[in-house]
């Protein structure tokens with residue numbers, strides 16, 4: 001059997017070390033010659049200049065900003081592979097202009113994000129995390145804990161009905177919720193009522209679940225007016241990206257009791273989370289890990305590798321970027 005040296009393998013640039021989303025390095029290094037910028041003693045721009053003429057593919061974790069300045073240092077680049085569904089860290093306009101393909105995790109994370117979204121909604125409505133704190137502290141001295149409200153029969157508006165939103169809708173139907181949605185366009189194959197305005201969606205629902213991509217159009221789309229339309233008893237869940245909601249306004253609404261509660265997996269300036277939220281029992285927080293289970297990370301890893309193999313064999317990419 002021919003034994004390949006890593007130098008004989010196609011180069012794959014990775015700029016930052018992976019965190020919880022790590023694709024097993026052993027899997028990658030069997031197939032690609034990994035150029036790990038973070039392990040080099042050279043400053044990043046010098047490291048990139050060394051490989052500028054040869055690097056065609058890059059794997060970018062969500063905290064790597066693939067902006068025009070970075071892309072300028074990589075004139076031979078033809079493919080950016082993202083192991084996540086969201087690609088708001090990638091300058092897609094510049095990639096398109098340069099003819100650089102971008103791939104995502106496809107639907108590898110959809111089921112797990114949907115589970116967490118519904119979990120956060122149930123937790124806020126039924127006060128599960130707050131009741132847990134109560135049981136561990138005050139139950140004996142303070143008696144009953146306030147009742148949470150039923151999920152079944154509630155109207156839930158989903159913002160973004162791609163594969164995550166559809167998986168959320170399926171789960172909510174099983175709970176007996178009445179689902180409607182807002183998306184860039186109406187999907188004729190769906191029977192859920194469609195609202196072209198997110199404001200109208202908020203006004204006609206008991207809860208909103210945000211799971212659309214962050215783009216220039218969706219940045220701060222959930223603003224003061226939308227939060228007011230949602231109202232005092234209603235709940236917002238965000239498993240999309242923090243900046244889709246105007247976070248300062250959300251904090252103000254929550255602190256003043258102007259909306260009923262929030263389940264938040266994502267924040268505007270992660271890992272910074274507004275401290276005002278910590279004391280609120282109607283707010284449940286999670287550290288941007290809605291998507292990640294060992295199973296979903298494994299599935300995303302397979303997709304990353306399949307996309308890279310397809311690229312280096314001149315075959316069609318498995319999950320080329322498409323937004324919903």
Ligand SMILES: O=CC(=O)O
Pocket residue numbers: 083084085086087105109291
């Ligand atoms: O946040 C997770 C993802 O974009 O897949």
